[in-house]
Amino acid sequence: MEPAPLLLLILLGLLWGCSGRPAEKLVVMPRQPVVQYGGSVQLNCSLTCAEGTVQWKGLDTNLGSITSFPTHSILHINSAVVATGGTKICQGTCHGQYYQQVVDLEVYALPDTLQLETEPRVLEPGQPATLQCSAQHVYPLRGLMLTWYRGDQALEEADFNVMETEEELFDITAKLQVAGQHVEEGVEFGCKVTLSIGQETFTLVATVTVSAGAVTEQPVAKATSTASPWTAAATMESASTARSVTTTVLPPEPKRPDPQDLPAGSPTSHLATTTLPSSGTLSPPAEAQEMAGDSSAPAGVGTGLSVGTVPACTLQIWSLPPNGTRGRALRIECHAWCTRNATIRWLKTPVALSQYREEATGSSSTLWLDHAEPQHQGHYQCALLGHPSQVVSLQLKVSEDGDSTELAVAGGTTVSLLGLIAASVASHRLWKRFRS
Template identity: 30%
Template sequence: MEQGLTFLLPLLLGLLQQGRGGRLEVEPPEPVVAVAVGESRQLTCRRACADGRAAVVQWRGLDTSLGAVQSGAGSSVLSVHNASLSSAGIHTCVGTCGTHTLRHPVRLLVFAFPDQLTVSPEALVAGQAQELACTAHNITPASPDVLSLSLLLGDQELEGVQDLGQEEDEEPQEGEGQLFQVTKRWQLPPLGKPAPLTLHCQATMRLPGMEPRSHRKPISVRPQPPWTPSWSRTPPTTSGVLTSPKTPVTTSLEATLEQTSTHSPRSPGPEAGNSSTRPCHPEIHQSPIPGGLELLCEAACGPGVAVRWTRAPGGLAAYQRKEDGAQAWLTVLWAGCNPEGWFQCRLDPGGHTARLYLLPEVCSPPMSAALWMGSLVLGLLLLAFLTRRLWRCRQPTR
């Protein structure tokens, strides 16, 4: 009996192992595989069965139709060509030997990291404390653990700066997927004299399974202009510093000196937004028009800047808009009640925003159909009553 069991045990084990095979081999082996927008990538999966038969291997999952899958004896290759944001997702390799099936999921991460950095202001002035903003455009993913912005002096981070925070905003675009612009701001201490080495804003993206990628934007540093006594400066009315918001701000050296130097108590200084050493801020003005309201967002920052509307109650598509460089108009037309909520515009480069909250002030809801019909019937009854009385009064008495 024992000899029979000894003979049958290997046979039973062999039957149990029949159809089974080795593990799935996936290249690349990482659970997350990153590919840049427009680039191509291949995912290969293999499995061998223990009995020598060819395993059935196939890539499956969402969006596999966006790539080319070629499957053969014991292997399957998923090729993604000209990757787009819609190509991202979970792809699963399924390998079967007989009745034994193994699965290996792989997340395909499609990222966008173009060399599109802007800084505001474009030039700094040595010897002055100033604020600096750096923006990376058309980025995804944009989370802080993936994308970081830093300020470098040579190859080292600039010391003594105050981090004012990092924010992200969706880029306006057409097509599939979402791209973002990420802005970080710093408060800089007075830079040394003479001007230091070239400063750079550096954007770095770190993704699993890839070496970090970086882009740099140089920032020039000008020597501080020589101090000039206040009584020898050209009056603001002739230098063009105190101009209306619609007039381009003078950017000459004389105007820069007028804007950044200290003013006497009797002479109010120009707005901080006009200074060439500080990022300027957009402003929103409103003016009534027949049947509505017109909002104007503008930034008196000189050439090379633009403003655009980024938020409105009910979505921007519900409004008439016009954008022209440093000015952007938005027309609010209402029937009954004006919309309530936040209107927001944004300055590029720099990323500063202006917001306006509009409260409903004009409300005249239209008359309901039932009320209108009731009023009509009442008017007809009154007219019939008056007509009958008038007819009876005009009848001759007998």
């Protein structure tokens, strides 16, 4: 073979080997893991490289066990609790190349039934009534909705009161005042709790029917959730024989999207905001309004039923800088603007809360990091306690300081190889001209 074409083939081979071959991918399955409180899950991290190494990083010792093989590693998590959730980091190496994948494990808890109580205990036509709907041991508050129904008509997405349990779960309660003219014989009132987490949605429904004194039988509807391995259906009856309450787990519903981030590039690009609807309006300071942007929760649609109002509050979360850099300082702040003092609680952090320096002043709580690390990236959630549920979340990224340098080096290598190929082609033409 002629020297110049041989050189050209060698250079093409080098270029293919450096940038054209399929890259060994590090993959974690499932990509959006969800586990029920008390349940089990396995996360499989694998690398398509025979000589590669794979390992899980930054895990607490009580998270579970790890089974490792040359090309993949399995993280076994049993008896999941709230602290089990968060960012999981898997790292791999292959032929001197470094790979990393991050997944966010979501833990959820939902009871088998709702509790729907009425005052008076027997709903009589034309008489005003108070309905109370409650669910115990629920988690998380983010993605949780409670809606009242009159027949098939959705009345509103209701605010609910929150009480935290020792297990870091929540008990929620909501009340609905019903005027007498809306309490008609045969009318069914219902309470629906929906929890959207990851790609799954779970629903609980409890109903009660207005009766003139006769027992109203209601069949228990059974439905299997295609997004969940468990299904629960139950009937709950009070001591009164004049009413029947049915609680049912329904199939999954479309996922409700999370609030969108603000445009990237600004110091508040990772700000999340939620606003309670109210008859009154509370304006936070000007700088808070700038950070809040246009994000707010729409007010519920009125239906003629009397529903109490609560003071308006605005809860916000942000990080400075918007994206963390490994080895550099970082802070995450959650702040509430209310008509009275408020208590902030962190519901979720990628690592244990004790690994941050927390400062709580007034209606604000700040998490400080002197040196951010990859395990600090992921989901942050904070809640406003003592008020109807308000929860905001933040997806934080921590990048390597040398990412841009590595890209520049890789780009320079590719350009250099292309230059060598061009030089080879030119030399080949000169060589042919010389021979002729």
